[in-house]
Amino acid sequence: xxxxxxxxxxAVALKEVDREDLTEDSINKDHSxxxxxxxxxxGQEQVAARVIVMGNTEESSSDLxxxxxxxxxxxxxxxxxxxxxxxxxxxxAFLTESQQEQIVNVxxxxxxxxxxxxxxxxHTMHTDALAMHAGILAKAVANAVVGSxxxxxxxxxxxxxxxxxxxxxxxxxxxxxxxxxx
Numbered sequence: 001x002x003x004x005x006x007x008x009x010x011a012v013a014l015k016e017v018d019r020e021d022l023t024e025d026s027i028n029k030d031h032s033x034x035x036x037x038x039x040x041x042x043g044q045e046q047v048a049a050r051v052i053v054m055g056n057t058e059e060s061s062s063d064l065x066x067x068x069x070x071x072x073x074x075x076x077x078x079x080x081x082x083x084x085x086x087x088x089x090x091x092x093a094f095l096t097e098s099q100q101e102q103i104v105n106v107x108x109x110x111x112x113x114x115x116x117x118x119x120x121x122x123h124t125m126h127t128d129a130l131a132m133h134a135g136i137l138a139k140a141v142a143n144a145v146v147g148s149x150x151x152x153x154x155x156x157x158x159x160x161x162x163x164x165x166x167x168x169x170x171x172x173x174x175x176x177x178x179x180x181x182x
């Protein structure tokens with residue numbers, strides 16, 4: 001409930017969802033309401049509340065830039081590429097070696113475990129033996145797909161679909177160093 005409420009709060013703040021469209025019954029039920037920019041985490045291992053906000057402004061003196069995009073499913077390479085285009089990395093289907101060197105980190109919110117199929121074909125994340133580990137499996141798939149695209153292991157992947165993008169999607173936020181590597 002905390003993750004869903006937090007994600008919906010971000011969606012309202014970013015004007016992705018109208019506050020008037022939310023009711024208590026919406027939380028974890030109306031999956032048409034979501035943020036494409038929120039990645040929230042909550043669990044018994046947490047000992048404090050932490051809020052991290054990342055964004056871009058022309059007033060910044062930093063050479064870092066964050067992009068955002070949505071992979072429609074765990075295999076959506078075009079959606080992954082679009083996140084990097086949003087971060088200023090134009091180009092071909094794959095990143096060049098020079099572009100790969102600009103990557104500081106990639107944040108991914110994996111949601112493949114939220115639904116039982118990818119592109120109309122079932123996946124095994126919800127089988128009896130694996131069901132309790134579905135989030136871990138979704139993160140592993142996302143790490144493999146994103147890592148193979150960027151040629152980089154600096155990926156922080158969380159799992160959770162509670163109003164964090166459309167059901168079954170991955171949210172991707174690449175942080176890049178503009179102007180190359182320093």
